[in-house]
Amino acid sequence: MLARLAAPPRPPSVLAGTAVVLVGLVLLLVPSTGGTLTGTVRNTTDTAASSTYAACTTAAVAVGSAFFVHPLDEPGGSGALDVSGGARSGTYLGGYTQNQPGPCPAGNGRSVLLDGSSGLIANPASQINPQTFSIQVWFKTTTTNAGRLIGFGNRPGATLSTQYDRMVYLTSAGRLTFGVYPGAIRTVTSARAYNDGVWHHVVATLGSGGMVLYVDGAVVGQDPTTTSAQVYDGVGYWKAGWDNLNTWPNPTLLGVLGSFGATSNYYFAGNLAYAAVFTTQLTAGQVPGLYAARG
Numbered sequence: 001m002l003a004r005l006a007a008p009p010r011p012p013s014v015l016a017g018t019a020v021v022l023v024g025l026v027l028l029l030v031p032s033t034g035g036t037l038t039g040t041v042r043n044t045t046d047t048a049a050s051s052t053y054a055a056c057t058t059a060a061v062a063v064g065s066a067f068f069v070h071p072l073d074e075p076g077g078s079g080a081l082d083v084s085g086g087a088r089s090g091t092y093l094g095g096y097t098q099n100q101p102g103p104c105p106a107g108n109g110r111s112v113l114l115d116g117s118s119g120l121i122a123n124p125a126s127q128i129n130p131q132t133f134s135i136q137v138w139f140k141t142t143t144t145n146a147g148r149l150i151g152f153g154n155r156p157g158a159t160l161s162t163q164y165d166r167m168v169y170l171t172s173a174g175r176l177t178f179g180v181y182p183g184a185i186r187t188v189t190s191a192r193a194y195n196d197g198v199w200h201h202v203v204a205t206l207g208s209g210g211m212v213l214y215v216d217g218a219v220v221g222q223d224p225t226t227t228s229a230q231v232y233d234g235v236g237y238w239k240a241g242w243d244n245l246n247t248w249p250n251p252t253l254l255g256v257l258g259s260f261g262a263t264s265n266y267y268f269a270g271n272l273a274y275a276a277v278f279t280t281q282l283t284a285g286q287v288p289g290l291y292a293a294r295g
Contacts, residue, residue, distance in 0.1 A: 055104055055106040055293060055295075056071070056103070056104035056106070056138070056273070056274045056290070056293045056294060057069065057071050057083055057104075057274065058293065059289060059290050059292075059293035060084075060136065060274060060276045060290060060293075061083060061084055061085070063278060063280075063282065063286060063290070065278045065279045065280040066084035066085075066086065066276055066277070066278050066279075067084070067086065067088065067125070067127070067133075067238075067276075067277040067278065067279050068082045068084050068086055068088040068089075068090070068123055068125065068238075068276065068277055069082060069083050069084040069274070069275075069276040070082060070083075070089075070090055070121065070123075070240070070274070070275045070276065071083060071110075071273065071274055072102075072110075072111055072112045072121065072240075072272055072273045072274065072275060073099075073102055073108050073109075073110035073111060073112075073273060074098055074099070074110075074112075075098065075099045075110070076098040076099050077098075079091050079092065080092060080112075080121045080123075080275075084276075086125075088123060088124075088125040089123075090121050090122055090123040090124070090240075091121070091122050091123075091124070091157070092112070092119075092120075092121055093118075093119070093120050093121070093122055093157065093158050094114075094115070094117075094118030094119040094120055094158065094242075095114070095115030095117060095118040095119040096112055096113065096114050096115065096119040096120075096121075097112065097113040097115075098110075098112050100112060100113045100271055101271075102138070102199075102271070102273045103138045103140070103199035103201070103273055103274075103294055104138070104273070104274070104293065104294045104295065105294075105295060106293065106294065106295035110273070111138070111140075111271040111272060111273035112271065112272055112273070113270070113271050114241045114242075114267070114268055114269060114270065114271075114272060115267075115269065116143060116145065116147065116265075116267050116268065116269025116270070117267055117269075118267065119241055119242070119267065120158065120239055120240065120241035120242035120243075120267070121239065121240040121241055121272070121275065122156060122157045122158065122237065122239045123237060123238045123239065123277075124156055124157075124237065125237070125238075126156075126235035126236065126237055127152075127235065127236055127237075127238075128232075128235050128236075129229070129230075129231050129232055129236070130152075130166070130229070130236075130279065131206070131207075131227075131228050131229060132206065132207040132208070132279070132280060132281050133166065133205070133206055133207070133277060133278060133279060133280075133281070134203060134204065134205040134206075134277070134278040134280065134281055134282040135150050135151075135166070135168060135203070135204050135205075135238075135276070135277050135278075136150075136201070136202070136203045136274065136275065136276045136277075136278070136290065137149050137150045137168070137201075137202060137240060137272055137273070137274065137275040137276070138199055138200070138201050138202075138272065138273040138274045139170075139194075139199070139200060139202065139268070139270055139271065139272050139273075140197065140198060140199045140200070140270055140271040141170065141195050141197070141268070141269060141270025141271070142195055142196070142197045142270070143170070143174075143195055143268070143269040143270055144172055144173075144174065144195065145172065145265045145269060146169065146170055146171055146172045146245070146250060146263035146265045147169065147170050147241070147242070147263075147265055147266065147267050147268030147269060147270075148167060148168075148169040148170075148239075148241065148242055148243050148245055148266055148267075148268055149167075149168045149169060149170060149176075149202065149240065149241070149268055149272070150167065150168055150238065150239070150240040150241075150275055150277075151164065151165070151166055151167025151168065151169070151238070151239065151243055152164065152165060152166035152167065152229075152236045152237070152238055153236060153237060153239065153243045153244060154232050154233070154234060154235070154236050154237070155237070156237045157237075158242075160243065160244050160266075161236075161243050161244045162244070163230060163232045163233065163236070164181075164243055164244040164245075165179060165180045165181035165229055165230045166179075166180055166206070166229050166230075166236075167179055167243070167245075167248075168202055168204045168213075169245055169248070169263070169268075170194070170195065170268065171189070171250045171251055171252075171263065172250055172252075172263060172265075173193055173250075173251065173252045174193030174194055174195030174196070175189050175190050175191075175192070175193055175194070175251055176189065176190040176194055176202055176213065176215060176220070177189045177190075177248075177249070177251065178204040178211060178213040178221070179248055180206060180211065180226060180228070180229040180230065181229065181230040182226065182228045182229055182230060183230075185247070185248065185249070186211065186223060186226040187248070187249060188211050188212075188213045188221035188222055188223050189213075189221055189251050190213065190215060190220040190221055191220065191221075192220075194215065199271075199294075200215055200216055201214075201215065201216050201217065201290065201291045201294070202214065202215050203282060203287050203290065205281045205282050205287075206226075206227070206228075206229060206281060207227065207280070207281030208227055208281070209224065209227075209281055209283075210222060210223050210224035210225060210226055210227055211223040211224075211226045212281075212284075214284075214287045214291075216291055217287060217288035217290075217291035217292065218288075219284065238277050240268075240272055240275045241267065241268045241272060242266050242267045242268065243266060244266060245263050245265075245266050248263065250263040
């Protein structure tokens with residue numbers, strides 16, 4: 001406006017003073033708009049307040065204790081990338097289709113589809129008997145043929161494990177079961193079925209707080225008396241979509257064992273996304289933030 005009015009130039013000291021006044025007026029006139037940004041506050045015990053993040057990937061990494069985070073959202077032709085910073089990428093094996101619609105539109109919104117007969121994701125990084133951990137995965141399915149979503153076993157890749165626990169699996173009735181084996185089978189199972197063809201977020205944790213199973217941000221089962229898992233003869237490996245389920249219970253919707261007993265199907269048929277393993281027991285304050293990151 002000064003140039004259009006052909007006003008004479010002001011000395012630098014006058015211009016600077018005018019700028020300060022204008023900035024002050026803007027700060028006074030523009031109201032505060034709190035609540036438009038969210039974040040995480042972490043303390044020295046590595047716990048974090050739940051909040052809404054930009055994407056499911058960001059939320060999983062922000063927890064800060066990830067052993068690996070596999071978004072499973074690659075467009076194709078690559079392994080299951082690890083975005084945690086730990087460089088523990090996994091491998092797709094068997095029958096699978098990448099670049100499928102996913103649960104989190106705030107990210108790139110993709111997932112992998114497993115065929116239910118040979119498809120799985122195997123992580124080659126080993127661990128020695130983790131006793132405090134959390135596992136997460138998003139899934140969508142309509143299967144009535146059970147299957148393992150994510151879990152631990154003593155054999156890598158597509159080799160069937162002979163020691164196996166620390167798992168979340170789907171029963172034939174569509175219920176979710178979290179199981180560990182500290183010398184005996186210990187499970188917690190959801191009351192309802194989740195094979196309804198929509199996306200669900202499952203987190204299972206073990207530690208001093210016992211066994212806790214969350215679905216879509218809420219606790220659906222817990223056992224505070226079980227605080228440890230099986231001690232293997234050697235190391236173990238994490239897999240998603242498949243591994244041994246022999247002798248593990250297959251509860252019906254009535255909450256009792258069906259006449260078929262343990263499930264005979266180990267492969268999961270459906271979509272998976274954002275599979276992750278954490279080395280801490282996530283809290284009831286953290287898990288809802290992971291679910292809310294879907295947007």
